[in-house]
Amino acid sequence: xxxxxxxxxxxxxNMQAKLRVVNERxxxxxxxxxxxDALPRGHGDRSPSPPPIYGLDxxxxxxxxxRWRERYTAECQDLLEGIMRLSNKGAGGPAVGLPTGxxxxxxxxxxxxxxxxxxxxxxxxxIGLIIGPRGKTQKELxxxxxxxxxxxxxxxxxxxxxxxxxxxVM
Numbered sequence: 001x002x003x004x005x006x007x008x009x010x011x012x013x014n015m016q017a018k019l020r021v022v023n024e025r026x027x028x029x030x031x032x033x034x035x036x037d038a039l040p041r042g043h044g045d046r047s048p049s050p051p052p053i054y055g056l057d058x059x060x061x062x063x064x065x066x067r068w069r070e071r072y073t074a075e076c077q078d079l080l081e082g083i084m085r086l087s088n089k090g091a092g093g094p095a096v097g098l099p100t101g102x103x104x105x106x107x108x109x110x111x112x113x114x115x116x117x118x119x120x121x122x123x124x125x126x127i128g129l130i131i132g133p134r135g136k137t138q139k140e141l142x143x144x145x146x147x148x149x150x151x152x153x154x155x156x157x158x159x160x161x162x163x164x165x166x167x168x169v170m
Contacts, residue, residue: 004086004087008086011082011086012083012086012087015079015083015086016083018079019076019079019080019083022072022075022076022079023076025068025072026069026076029065029068029069029072030065032068033063033064033065033068036064037064049064050062110147116130127151130149130151131151
């Protein structure tokens, strides 16, 4: 017997159905990618490919199959996280957020790099505004969003913080 409401049970069933479809796509991915690659350019089922990216071994890293696999795997992980959220709510867990403990190891870490336009606005102190006095603004942003903010730029770390003095490594 579950502790989920009718709506939560329906949401869970919908997510499970979507998960089955995504897993089916993953299982047939290579055959489908070969079929689409065999179509002539400009065909309605064939999307334009991005410029090729090659690895150190000389093999192409961004083939249609690789791009689709990344997309379907991410979709599968999103659905699994949603199902875990719902099952955690029904088990008396927190209403918001993801499960804690061992299942939190299954949750992927998301990374988003945001470029700060320092070159376009050289007189604006972006780093100081983000960090704030003694890092207070940065800590508040991290607490509100639940993410970690790491600033990687020249001048974002005070001298002496990394063992530097007068621009020289100690």
